[in-house]
Amino acid sequence: MRNYNKHPLRIFIGVGHGGYDPGAVNKTLGLTEAGINLTIALLMERDLKRHGVQVQLSRYTDEDDRLKEEIAECNAYNPDFAVEIHTNAGGGTGFEVYYQLEPWEHSKLSLEMAKRFDTNVQTHFGVKTRGIKTNRNLGWLSQVQAPCVLVENFFIDGERAAWYAEPAQLKRFAKAYVCAILDYYGMAYVADNSSCQMVKYQVLDANGAKECASRAVLIDGNWYVHLRQFSQNLGKDVHYDNGANKITVYSPEDYKVSETGFGLLRIRDYETRLDRVMAGIE
Ligand SMILES: [Zn+2]
Structure with a gap:
């Protein structure tokens, strides 16, 4: 991968x-x-x-x-x-x-x-x-x-x-x-519904893992979700695993541990206006 x-x-x-x-x-x-x-x-x-x-x-x-x-x-x-x-x-x-x-x-x-x-x-x-x-x-x-x-x-x-x-x-x-x-290339095809779809994700922090779900849409390899707004508010980062077709929200400390993981979407990397608009920040 x-x-x-x-x-x-x-x-x-x-x-x-x-x-x-x-x-x-x-x-x-x-x-x-x-x-x-x-x-x-x-x-x-x-x-x-x-x-x-x-x-x-x-x-x-x-x-x-x-x-x-x-x-x-x-x-x-x-x-x-x-x-x-x-x-x-x-x-x-x-x-x-x-x-x-x-x-x-x-x-x-x-x-x-x-x-x-x-x-x-x-x-x-x-x-x-x-x-x-x-x-x-x-x-x-x-x-x-x-x-x-x-x-x-x-x-x-x-x-x-x-x-x-x-x-x-x-x-x-x-x-x-x-x-x-x-x-x-080991990537899963994700259906294009041209609208949001429900994605399940985990939130990992000091309190353990919590199963959550949110509406999301896949654009340019990134999941654009209100989840990102939610995550940013909590000071967390988002990881999307193409193989497992799964999203995980990490606290920054956990994220450093898994730095070698692919597909890690750092919220702070989303600096373009499109990213902010799609994430519901603007
Ligand atoms: Zn020809």
């Missing part, structure tokens, strides 16, 4: 095609591959950022975005992991994911990631896939200087093409991919 408060996880998303190059098209349904790839990438960006992950896309609009430029941008960003998004075409069916063969230290992570993409697409859509593949001739896989995969979404001209007209299906793709990435 990473301490992504100190070393935020960085993900680069290559958005296939764009601008002069629409990629594959489905004229009957009015779909372009460039558009589908971008929508899924933007949904992934929002979801990953919600979990505190840093994200850069190769493009954010329908603009020219040559593979050479994507690779250069990705290498300049120096991510922990990169994924290139494409949508398959040519009259087949199913999802496929490609992993890197070289260098070997990337290949292992790439294959592990590919397995997670494959499994998550199967579970989220309830369908079989075309499996995990590799291809030495794909520039993305051979020139990106970070562990990476390349995904080919369901065929734009296949039996599931109509799904691309449904926002819920595009969201399902994004969620499947985000779950794959988070799972590799």
